[in-house]
Amino acid sequence: MGTDRTFGLVVTLTALAYIASATQIQTSFLTDPVGPRMFPMLIGCVAVICGVVVMVRPDPNPDWPAMRTFGSLLVAVVVLIAYAYSLKPLGFLFPTAITAAILSYQINPHAGRSIAAGIGLSAGLFLIFKFALGLGLVAFPKGLIG
């Protein structure tokens, strides 16, 4: 119940902020009878109504994972963000091996297997992407290969 009430509140507040942003949309002198503001504002209004309905008539709480699992999920998000930033400067092989190994470890906490999965996936996918699919991937950081 608490989860849905929080969710309904978040939706309502976000939708109100969305409507407020929509009122700031600029209109040109060539605009049609509806203009660029009306549709976003309609969407926001529907979302506000639905948000309130969810708050008033909440479903039972879902099975949220334990705090430890939440920690794992947070680590996964951080690792994926770091992977997004590192793919360009560090090349494909190193970041992919590390990220795949960490994700593998989080799914099944076995260090040896995870390292093997990381290295195997990194090398295997690079070969497939680069040579079978012809993608222009860079293997290593540019500084490393000159």
Next chain:
Amino acid sequence: MELLSNLVMGFGIALSPFTLLLAVFGCFIGTIIGALPGLGPSNGVAILIPLTFSMGLDATSALVLMTAVYYGAMYGGRISSILLNIPGDEPALMTTLDGYPMAKAGRAGDALVISGVASFTGAFLATVGLMLLAPLLAGVAFLFGPAEYFALYLLAFATLGGMASNNQAKAAIASCIGLGIAMIGVDNNSGLPRLTGGNLHLFDGIDFLVAIVGLFAISEVFFFIESHGKNTSIGVKLGKVRVPWKDLWHTRWTQLRASLVGFVAGILPGAGASLGSFMAYMSEKSIAGEKGGFGTGVAKGVAAPEAGNNAAAGGALVPMLTLGVPGSGTTAVLLALLMTLNITPGPTLFTDQPEVVWGLIASLLIANVVLLLINVPMVRVFVHILSVPPWILLPGVTMISFVGIFSLSGSYFDLLLMVAFGALGYVLRKIDVPTVPIILGILLGGNMEDALRRAMVLSDGDWTYLFSSGISIGLWAVAVIGFVAPMFLRNVLKKPQRVTD
């Protein structure tokens, strides 16, 4: 005669060695994706779309490959249903009811062959139905103006949302999230930026591929981390695989009836393959009665849902191709593919780009034969692939998703957005907010707003114009019924249908 000449043209395109190779490859990969628990057709197609673009395929080739993956995944879903009692995807849920008891009784091979043949019957008849019905529906769609299109989009959101969640308000919120995202970027009419917050990356809007891959593929990884990849070991042995001719003959009418039921369910916008398999199973169960033994491991109980869900998959292509409104979650993803390929689905597709439509239809017919040929004799190969552990599989899926999106845009911002969508998808799915309406909203939001604004221009701002024709009034009425009816039906059905097909 026109149908035959169109079909000949389609086979001329589809039978080129390269296209044929793509169809076989797509069927193989699709079956694997369908067989792996957790990776349904929508996830599979979502992950592979960016790679298709990276490979530089032309429109017809890309479409052939992805629909082969789609059909393949629909076939593959039954393998884990029968052997593990875990549906590979939502539409294969009903197959577990009789498939797993058959497998436990030492008839896993029989169940796999019967379901494979039933899948072929369903998908083949649906493709024939698509061939006959789609041009007719495309003709009717020429009567549609902006008011009718606006009502049609509303109908798609209402019915898809209605089937997608336990809670209509949550389904509507999902649609609003998608539509709200679609509004971000430069306004088509005025050319002015909207809701970008001044962020230059958002001026082009949010790419639906980024949202699709994030919501479907990345969120799945989070679910596996939560469950630590449990419940994926093979439960029963496959045993001897032979063709049970007697059972196939015995289920022939079941397969035909279930195909018809599934096809009709597939055509309804939003209903999808989950409903197709459910309705096919329930109707056959009621025909057979108590003596039928449904639920105890009977051949008809395996044939009906498989023919039903594969027929629905073909049926769902009808509204997508003729009206531009997807009939299921996976066809929503395929619609994204079409739009990215600069193909505008709708009635004009059949006249403007007949080679795409008929090439696709011919490829679907070929893909079905290929799937039958690889699914019956090669079932052992797919069963072995089921034993790939999730700690290798899911990191692999993540890496493929990243490379696919990165190779398309080369932008780390898109990758960050994809991770954000993954986290959002995880939270939303936990609280029973469906993700498919979000995708549909992002895909159709621009068109829906465009239809509304054109309707208002034509009527000089008169809102009653939206209800001014028989077609639009009919569509509004069906939309309201489609949104409200599941609230009552749910009490009858007990278990809600989550649209992930």
